[in-house]
Amino acid sequence: SRAAHELVVAGIAMRRLRTKTARAALARAERAARQAGIPALTAEVESASLVLSTPVARLIARGEERLLLLEEVEALLASRALVVDACRHVVRDARTVVSLARRPVLFALARALGEAWRGDVPRGTLVARAFRAKLADESHRARLRVEVGRLRAVLRTLAGVSATKRGFALVPRRVREVVVLAPPVEEEHAAVLAFLADGESWSSSALALALGASQRTVQRALDSLAAAGKVQSFGRGRARRWTTPVPGFPTTLLLPAPLLID
Numbered sequence: 001s002r003a004a005h006e007l008v009v010a011g012i013a014m015r016r017l018r019t020k021t022a023r024a025a026l027a028r029a030e031r032a033a034r035q036a037g038i039p040a041l042t043a044e045v046e047s048a049s050l051v052l053s054t055p056v057a058r059l060i061a062r063g064e065e066r067l068l069l070l071e072e073v074e075a076l077l078a079s080r081a082l083v084v085d086a087c088r089h090v091v092r093d094a095r096t097v098v099s100l101a102r103r104p105v106l107f108a109l110a111r112a113l114g115e116a117w118r119g120d121v122p123r124g125t126l127v128a129r130a131f132r133a134k135l136a137d138e139s140h141r142a143r144l145r146v147e148v149g150r151l152r153a154v155l156r157t158l159a160g161v162s163a164t165k166r167g168f169a170l171v172p173r174r175v176r177e178v179v180v181l182a183p184p185v186e187e188e189h190a191a192v193l194a195f196l197a198d199g200e201s202w203s204s205s206a207l208a209l210a211l212g213a214s215q216r217t218v219q220r221a222l223d224s225l226a227a228a229g230k231v232q233s234f235g236r237g238r239a240r241r242w243t244t245p246v247p248g249f250p251t252t253l254l255l256p257a258p259l260l261i262d
Contacts, residue, residue, distance in 0.1 A: 003032035003041050007048055014051055019071040023052065057087055060115055060180040067184060076181065082159060082172045084114035086182040089194050093175055096157055101195060102210045105130045106151045113161065113170035117178035120169035189221040193244070196231060201241035 006029035013022035026049050033042040055067035059076070068076065077083060082093050089101040091110050100107035108130040112121050127136040127144055136144075148168055152161045159178075160171040172178055183190055191211055195202060204222060208215040222242055225231040233242050 001032065001036060001041070003029045003036060003045065006032060007044060010048055014070060017070065017074040017077065019052060019074050022070075026052075055184050058182045058184055060182055061177070062118070068181075073181065076179070080175050081177045081179050082114075082175045084110050084178070084180045086111055086180060087194060091155060091158055093158060095174075098154055098158060100154070103150075103154075104191065104212060105147050106154065109147060109151050110155070110170075111180055113168060114178050114180045117170050117172075120164040120167045122167040126167060189225055192218065192221045192225065193230065196242060196244045201234075201243045203238075203241055207242070 006025045010022045010025035010029060013019070013025060026045060029045045029048070030042075033045045052070055054069070056070050057068045057073050059066050059068050059072075077085075077092065078094055080094060082091070084091050086107075089099065089104075089107050091098045091100065091107075091114075100110060109126060112126055112129045123141060123144060124136045126148075127133050127140045130147060131140060131143065133140050148161055155161070157173070159173055162169050162171050170178060183193070187193075192207060195207055195210060202210075204219050205215055207222075208218040211218060222231060222233070226233065230244065231242050232245050233240055235241050
């Protein structure tokens, strides 16, 4: 139906952070749903529309936090700020995107440095954030120096990482502000959700490799998220893939009607 088509268009636009396109598609979907006179379809449109008025992320800057709507996230990513994006595990400005999705240690360091900007972060804090070590010994400090060197290399076009007396600090190159964009709620399986946030489909084995975790651990996380309705799968066996639901996609309307049996 026309309404179903517009819902899919809106869902894709939301994923691509094109809120004007999404609003226009939802308006067309609402008109089509009213004309069709199907209550379930109207409810689908209303549910999808809620995404635009519901906080989708948190902005962390200079020690303060606030929730952001989708259109505010769109504006932030188009601004001149350097954004450490904990929703997609990238570091970006308006011109350049550096993905750290497959390098969780480097992203943990980048996020800690981004949250502390304009200040620095003590070495012990960085060790705890990146390596989850309660106490920093000499081996941890040596590894930290190596990982900071790697972070400098991957972020060289966006920012530098300078050593301070007590730790390290992020030094942006082209912008005057550094912010962290985080999920509205941090949860146990946030890392898995971050990989699925852009709508790409993943196998559990690929997720395990990217996260540096066992496939069994990742599968438990996926099962938990699926039970909560936050992810969905398609295919079977080795062909099984996982993704996040597209907002407003009217899956129930695609199912065939039950056969009548005499």
